[in-house]
Amino acid sequence: MTITIKNILSTIGLACFLFLAVGSTEDSGSNSSSSKRSSTSKWNCGWCGGNISGRGYNTIMRQIKQPANEYSHYCSRSCATSFLSAN
Amino acid sequence: MNKKSKTITHIIIPMLIGGFIYILFREDNLLMFNWFNSLGMKNLIYFFQEHTLSKNLIPNWIKFSLPDGIWIYSLTSLMLIIWYKDSSKTKYIWLLIGPILGISAELGQLINIVPGTFDNTDLIFCLTASITPFIFFYHNNNFQKGER
Helix, strand or coil: CCHHHHHHHHHHHHHHHHHHHHHHHHHHCCCCCCCCCCCCCCCCCCCCCCEECCCEEEEEECEEEEEHHHHCEEHCCCCCHHHHHCC | CCCHHHHHHHHHHHHHHHHHHHHCCCCEEEEHHHHHCCCCCHHHHHHHCCCCCCCCHHHHHHHHHHHHHHHHHHHHHHHHHHHHCCCCHHHHHHHHHHHHHHHHHHHHCCCCCCCCCCCHHHHHHHHHHHHHHHHHHHHHHHHHHCCC
């Protein structure tokens, strides 16, 4: 590959974008208790049983919300609906 | 549209939008917030966060998926601007690097080799953002040819 000005510009551009991508990742040393969507840990689904690794659902004032992992109690919207109709 | 206008429209403005989404609506456990703190920008960031909509009012696709799409869109646009009218084969590697990195990172999450949670919405945004710059630039070039 011949080194041209375009190759140099592309490399610099790519490096800048990778730098931004690194900045948007979670700080591994952070002990923040805030919501983490990228966590791979599993959450208990509560009412319906089973586990979920992504975002689940929650019910607030009888409305179904899709919150971040920590506040998820139901694996699916239908599971949350089932909980609401049963209570 | 000249290169300067293209750079502003397709790279700088989208990246500013993506940056503001992260600063205003994401949690402060991201690495970039450590960098902001190191640069003494902590108070400025808090000021912006306090004077915007609550994070809970923003749909998840805006907070989590749109920035991924913007990243791929801007990187691909940058490569299209740099490699416009070039006839070498190298250009195809550069043009595809954004879509390849973005989509493979998302698929890597699916098979648990990349940290994070796979999400269909993210993948849809990645695919759309990979194709859109080519459509815009192809359309724009055809439009310019038609004007001549």
